Amino acid sequence: MATIVEPTIFELSAPGRRGVTMPASDVPETALPPQDLLRSELPLPELAEVDVVRHYMRLSKFNYNVDAGFYPLGSCTMKYNPKINEDTCRLPGFLYTHPLQPIETVQGNLVLMYEMQEWLKEISGFAGVTLQPAAGAQGEFSGVLMMRAYHKMRGDEKRIKMLIPDAAHGTNPASVGMLGMSVVTIPSDERGNVDLKALSAACDDTVVGMMLTNPNTLGMFDEHVEKVIELVHGCGGLMYGDGANLNALLGIVRPGDLGFDVMHFNLHKTFSVPHGGGGPGCGPVGVGPKLVDFLPAPLVGIIEEESEDVPPLYGFVTPKHSIGRMKAFHGHFGGGLVRAYTYIAMHGPDGLKDIAQYAVLNANYLQARLRDTYHIPFDRICMHEFVMEGQFEGSPIRALDISKRLMDYNFHPPTNYFPLIVHEALMIEPTETENKDTLDRFVEALIKIAEEAKTQPELLQNAPNDTLFGRMDEVKAARELVLCCWLPEDYEKIK
């Protein structure tokens, strides 16, 4: 029998306990629907409010988080989440507006959305932006749908292949798979760029386009990006930019200027929307002139121009060849757009450039200090992140062991085993919101761990040692598949 650190909410339940109660009804009573339409039991917990608070407080203490410490999770951009954003997104005027209200009554929301579209266009160099997609992966899916619709509209139906570099995020091929297209993997060259020879060979009239993350997941800005785009455009394909790494490009270069046709933004990475333990995200998409008519509907537009004393009226518009609706209503307005809007408004053009510059400085500083201890397979000036190998010659230690040992030093581990093209990859993204002292402590911990790997490898293999929980038996979880602490036949026992 396993030791229980914190009971589940069901185990904490006791019959007859009362939590938050609602007022008595103020209307005459109506009979309930016929018995056969009603449920007979409601097997949900019964707790007092204090039980609930203590439970979730205890759970919260089991989590590592950005407010508590350094979280260099590569590709995830775990930057500090400004507290003011938490206040602005909870203003009553945002919290309590219904998505189907008449547009005249929500002009504040619509102005915010309109300006957000305009700002994202300006930051990225695109001609149009939709705010609708719920997260990066949904933004990608929207982008691929638009690419497909573009070719289809032109009667170019034989295009079924998407070119994707071997270093790409898994969401890229998965988005393509959802549309029944095929994926052609393009290798990287020895400097971490797209292999131009392999790309040329793959470019033909069956290509939908290419999905390129730039900077790529090695943290390298592709030195031939314009040539890559030229090759893809040359065969009639469209160029998709995975905006997961946009943090490195703010005020540095605009993907639209480079020739990208479409790109998603991760407002929860680049623009400080918190990750929430796995969401909600927010994944607007920007497009160049070729794709503006295909954007998901609706967009926010000016539907009555301003005149003398009357401000413009903002409302919803549908692009001519829209691929349709990606989700219900208008996107992740409150928790996503309001926070990101606050963040951009407080940075302005110079502040945004600072973000990218310091994110890149911090990554290069770590890379420079770790270079002598860890092997860095693609070693040149990196952008916002870099990848090193978590292995040592003649040692059984793996990237996973190093990651787990870092927890003992009170750091969140880097992303491990990604990108797939680096053995025992440790992908490190410090972001711009870490100071030099933190970075130095992180370097010292990694250097110490490299020593431990030689002298006391078991210390790493058993790590984490000083955390509340040890390594998990993931095989047991997948084999026994206990996904629920409540099953109908168990309810009697719980009661």
Added chain:
Amino acid sequence: MTYIPISPHERDEMLKTVGVQTLDDLFEAIPQKHRFPELNLPPALSEMEAADLLGEMASSNENVREHMISFLGAGAYNHYIPSVIDHMLRRGEFYTAYTPYQPEISQGTLQAIFEFQALMSALTGMEVSNASHYDGATATAEALNLAYAQFRGKRKKVVLSPAVNPQYREVIRTYSQGLGVENVGDSASDSALSPEALLPLIDESTMLVVLQFPDFFGRIYDYTKIIEAAHAQGALVCVVANPTALIMLKTPGAMGADMVVGEAQPFGIPLWYGGPYLGFFTTKKSYVHKMAGRLVGETIDSRGQRSYVLTLTAREQHIKRERASSNICTNQGLLALACSIYMSALGQNGLRQVANLCYQKAHYAANELNKLAGFKVHFTEAFFHEFTLECPKPAHEVNQYLLENGIFGGYDLGQNYTALKNHLLIAVTEMNSKADIDALVAALKEM
């Protein structure tokens, strides 16, 4: 305002370590022609100025707590949110954590999701739940992906009830446009048809039947027979359900549904002008390998302690890439937590009170409106907290009149159903007092 904690002196030291002179030197890989564009954006604001600006934008809206009486529903509902929820959500331990890829230091998030899965399974009467989807509409579209995978693309027909939320049906069509799927059943203009009207469409090529409970018009049906008929043809059935209604009503799980999905915004998530909300997805254990989304399973750690991990990750995009069951990565973690706290803080008793108040107030409103000359509750079937009101003139005119009287009247069904252009979909929750309802009735009486 900046959040960068590096002094100029430290910056120079770091640049030296890197081996470059200036920050700009770090960007030589960027094509020079496009390097360092001037961004035409408003100048930076201080925190105080930003708070003012956002405050003004927010207060220029008319909201349903401070200014307006609202009977809008149609997929987003105005419910009371107990104070305890936001106190917990504002803990940085929850909201500033990432997806729990490192379980040893993410047990708070993992156990919370595990409990969310259990709570949703209990509510819907299903065996398993995943860790959430973006919203009810995309959860429904993922049901189509599951069915498509289940039949390996060999069955191509989806029977959509016209009484499924029109926006959800749009999203299903967006999602399925590359799959060669045929979506049928909802082209009939006569939305008054009972669910039995779908029966002739269900055949051996049908992969999925999608129903809504209560349906978009608010009606409650026991779908047991239609589900049996679909199963007889080998098809799967997905029921889009409202969680508040499930507190009171027979569960779609008990009716035999293969998937019960929906929008959990009513459970502790603010209206927020449409999002972010919380899609839930529950199904039978036998479909778990085809299900999209993250899944948390119980295990033990190296010290023998009960603990939780993300499991069956082999289905997911970062392992299976183009053969993944879905591309979903980030989901609605924090809002799943809000939903769990809502269910826990209200508990059986409080939830029953919420459902009962919604039911009672909606029926009081329907009874009173039905007495007005020219107005009529359009359907005779049982309903929960939303109903269709036939009006003596076009619904948009009625709404315009009500708006001038400080009331958001209801959803104009004529936007989606040509036969219902004089019809409003009225939603009533515990937030509507008797006085609110009486004000609506009085205003319409005057009209």
